[in-house]
Amino acid sequence: MSNRSKTDDKKTAQASTSAVGSSLARPPRAEAEKAVETLIRWAGDDAGRDGLHETPKRVAKAFEEWFRGYGEDPASILQKTFEEIEGYDEMITLQAIRFESHCEHHMAPIIGRAWVGYIPNGRVVGISKLARIVDVYAKRLQIQEKMTAQIANVIEEVLQPQGVAVVIKAEHHCMTSRGVMKPGTELVTSRMLGCFRDSAITRQEFLAMVD
């Protein structure tokens, strides 16, 4: 995480409820590493053997990457907008944004793609920002339904467009590698706001892009 985003987070953490977790006290790293060691022993292995000796450290480091979304405020990512758009008021869609998340019930990977579209109301946001919004929410413990709603809601709140549409398709490893064991199945969720909810034609135009 860069110094700049740390400073930004401090500024926005109190004002925004979307930066969930940023106000919670994190345990020291040593405690996290100890917990991983316990899980290795719970799995049935010898946490002290050569191959596993450094694993708790590596897992703690991986957690910093997998869950970095707690330290980022999605609303602030969308603050910078462009208004010189010559009256552009058609659909803007970023398609098939690949993401990796973790389910909050098993901490197992959720691997999927997101389609994010909106129809602007006088201002647009840089397209990379839409991908970053997906990532901020993906890099937290999630359920897909909530993540879909969060992405649509923050775009609606900050950009105040004519409408927002989000579709997510993802494979949940908690059901492909355990439990019901159904590899290849995808969960599909969607949230339609504004003109995407009100107009079947607009909604269809968006959904035609989802494969």
Ligand SMILES: [Zn+2]
């Ligand atoms: Zn799960």
